Each structure stands twice: as structure tokens, then as C-alpha cells.
Amino acid sequence: xxxxxxxxxxxxxxxxxxxxxxxxxxxxxxxxxxxxxxxxxxxxxxxxxxxxxxxxxxxxxxxxxxxxxxxxxxxxxxxxxxxxxxxxxxxxxxxxxxxxxxxxxxxxxxxxxxxxxxxxxxxxxxxxxxxxxxxxxxxxxxxxxxxxxxxxxxxxxxxxxxxxxxxxxxxxxxxxxxxxxxxxxxxxxxxxxxxxxxxxxxxxxxxxxxxxxxxxxxxxxxxxxxxxxxxxxxxxxxxxxxxxxxxxxxxxxxxxxxxxxxxxxxxxxxxxxxxxxxxxxxxxxxxxxxxxxxxxxxxxxxxxxxxxxxxxxxxxxxxxxxxxxxxxxxxxxxxxxxxxxxxxx
Numbered sequence: 001x002x003x004x005x006x007x008x009x010x011x012x013x014x015x016x017x018x019x020x021x022x023x024x025x026x027x028x029x030x031x032x033x034x035x036x037x038x039x040x041x042x043x044x045x046x047x048x049x050x051x052x053x054x055x056x057x058x059x060x061x062x063x064x065x066x067x068x069x070x071x072x073x074x075x076x077x078x079x080x081x082x083x084x085x086x087x088x089x090x091x092x093x094x095x096x097x098x099x100x101x102x103x104x105x106x107x108x109x110x111x112x113x114x115x116x117x118x119x120x121x122x123x124x125x126x127x128x129x130x131x132x133x134x135x136x137x138x139x140x141x142x143x144x145x146x147x148x149x150x151x152x153x154x155x156x157x158x159x160x161x162x163x164x165x166x167x168x169x170x171x172x173x174x175x176x177x178x179x180x181x182x183x184x185x186x187x188x189x190x191x192x193x194x195x196x197x198x199x200x201x202x203x204x205x206x207x208x209x210x211x212x213x214x215x216x217x218x219x220x221x222x223x224x225x226x227x228x229x230x231x232x233x234x235x236x237x238x239x240x241x242x243x244x245x246x247x248x249x250x251x252x253x254x255x256x257x258x259x260x261x262x263x264x265x266x267x268x269x270x271x272x273x274x275x276x277x278x279x280x281x282x283x284x285x286x287x288x289x290x291x292x293x294x295x296x297x298x299x300x301x302x303x304x305x306x307x308x309x310x311x312x313x314x315x316x317x318x319x320x321x322x323x324x325x326x327x328x329x330x331x332x333x334x335x336x337x338x339x340x341x342x343x344x345x
């Protein structure tokens with residue numbers, strides 16, 4: 001069974017945490033060694049989405065399965081965060097040249113390692129690259145016209161269905177059209193302006209000047225409220241990839257979205273699992289009205305979306321995809337011996 005050393009930041013990071021929980025679900029938590037040991041991965045701490053990395057029944061195996069970098073089959077730097085790179089630099093020279101190093105860049109910036117520059121930590125990133133180039137880079141904000149090097153591949157967020165399972169199914173819809181979001185990009189402000197006074201948006205809180213720390217829908221309740229919407233809207237924030245883009249179909253709800261300008265493997269298809277509006281928002285209100293008035297068509301698309309999310313976009317499916325890229329690019333087997341242990345999403 002392969003062993004992966006997973007260097008992480010103990011503070012929540014969505015892509016890092018989804019990647020860990022997916023890999024641990026595929027290979028077993030004893031074979032994905034979190035370094036440093038992360039209590040959020042093994043103890044039920046924090047509410048959604050701060051618990052995306054939690055793996056059930058992993059505590060004792062995680063404590064017993066410690067291994068130095070030189071005895072692991074691959075090293076994964078889990079996030080574009082200073083803490084990850086500080087830990088990596090402590091062990092970088094102990095990693096054999098034959099052991100691949102993979103960098104998971106879940107930052108908002110499209111430039112590789114860009115978030116480290118934003119966080120004024122460019123020096124640790126540049127030192128890491130100087131010691132050895134990364135064998136692979138999984139990039140969340142993988143722009144369509146990117147010009148990235150051949151070792152960079154798209155790696156977006158996913159759905160942690162263990163988290164979703166804790167949300168109770170509503171008995172009836174409570175809301176028509178909902179867009180609960182902070183205005184982290186001008187298009188979000190434009191959308192909320194168009195929605196003002198339309199449908200039930202003002203009543204359900206789809207309004208300007210929302211502040212995350214004052215959200216009244218938090219944790220599992222947020223997921224339950226999202227399931228209570230007939231139409232959920234999604235638009236980019238600081239980055240193109242948003243949790244809502246995966247949460248909504250994962251919960252089996254209907255979504256109208258701006259079309260992301262990043263590469264998303266096995267993406268949702270317009271009119272089949274999702275509905276895309278025009279970039280200038282000129283058809284947004286008409287689309288909302290149409291799908292409110294055509295519930296059968298709307299709910300068919302929502303069911304299709306959940307089916308595709310379960311098959312291709314669970315945290316487990318994303319981990320299989322990551323391991324597949326590692327195998328095909330690095331010519332090393334990471335799943336062969338463990339394929340019989342892969343559990344269903």
C-alpha cells in the first residue's frame with residue numbers, strides 16, 4: 001500500500017482539506033500521513049465548511065502511522081500557505097530525488113503560488129522551488145487560456161458527502177431564488193442589484209452588503225437552507241471556483257451560474273445538470289422566472305446534477321482523479337494494490 005506524506009496547514013483550507021479527506025478515504029488514513037498532525041482531520045471539530053477534512057474513525061490509525069519523508073512514496077504540499085512551505089523546507093533535503101513532490105495550489109490567484117506572494121511569503125516559495133521543481137502542480141484556478149507548464153493540471157473543489165449527509169432533507173421548499181453571498185467580486189454586486197425587489201430575494205436575504213461573519217445561515221443549517229431553495233445562483237468571488245458550485249448539485253438542487261473561466265474536469269453541462277446565464281446577466285431574471293414556472297424541468301436538472309456530482313465530483317472521486325494523474329504522469333502505481341479497498345462515494 002503506498003504511503004503519502006501530506007504537508008498541511010492546520011487552519012482550514014478548502015482544497016487542502018477536501019484533498020486530504022478524499023485521499024484518506026481511498027488509501028486509508030494510515031497511508032495518508034498528515035504532517036503536522038491535524039486534529040481537525042481526526043476529531044469532530046468545527047462546523048461546516050471548516051470540517052471538510054474530517055475523516056471518521058481515523059484517530060488511532062493517524063496516531064500510529066507516522067513515517068519520515070524518506071520512507072514515503074510521494075510528498076504532497078497541501079496548500080499555497082506559508083505554514084505548509086515552512087514545514088516542507090524543514091524536510092525538503094531529506095526527500096529522495098526519486099520521491100515525487102506534488103503541490104496543491106488552491107489559492108485564488110491564477111499564478112502558480114500566487115497566494116504566497118499575496119500573503120507576503122514569496123521567500124519560502126522561491127526557496128522551495130530552488131531546492132527542486134515540483135513534479136506536479138494541481139491548480140484550482142486553472143484558467144482556460146493559461147499557458148501553464150506541462151506538469152500543471154486542473155484540480156477544483158469537490159463535494160464532501162459525509163458533511164452533506166448530516167443535513168436534514170426539508171419537507172418543502174421555503175425559498176424561490178436565493179443568492180447568499182458577500183460581494184467579493186463586482187459581478188456579485190451586479191447580480192444582487194438586479195435581484196432587488198424581484199421574486200422573494202429581499203425576504204430570504206439575497207441582498208447587498210452581506211457580511212460572512214454575520215451570516216445567519218451557518219454550518220449544517222446553511223446546507224439545509226440551500227436544499228430549501230427552488231433556484232440557487234452562483235457567481236464567482238475572488239476566485240472562479242466556489243464551494244457553492246459544488247454544494248448545490250451535490251445537495252440535489254437546481255443552479256443557475258455564471259460559466260467559470262477555468263478548466264473543470266467532467267464539468268456540469270448546460271441544460272442537463274446546470275443552467276448557465278449570459279456573462280452580461282441579460283437573461284438572468286428570465287431564466288429564474290422560467291425555471292420557477294417549470295418545476296418538472298427544473299427538478300430533472302437538479303437530479304441529474306446530483307448524479308454527476310456523486311459519480312465525478314465527490315471528494316473521493318476527486319482523489320481518484322488526482323491519483324490517476326499522478327500515476328499517468330509519474331509512471332508510478334498509487335492505486336493498483338488498493339483498488340479493491342476503494343469504497344463507493
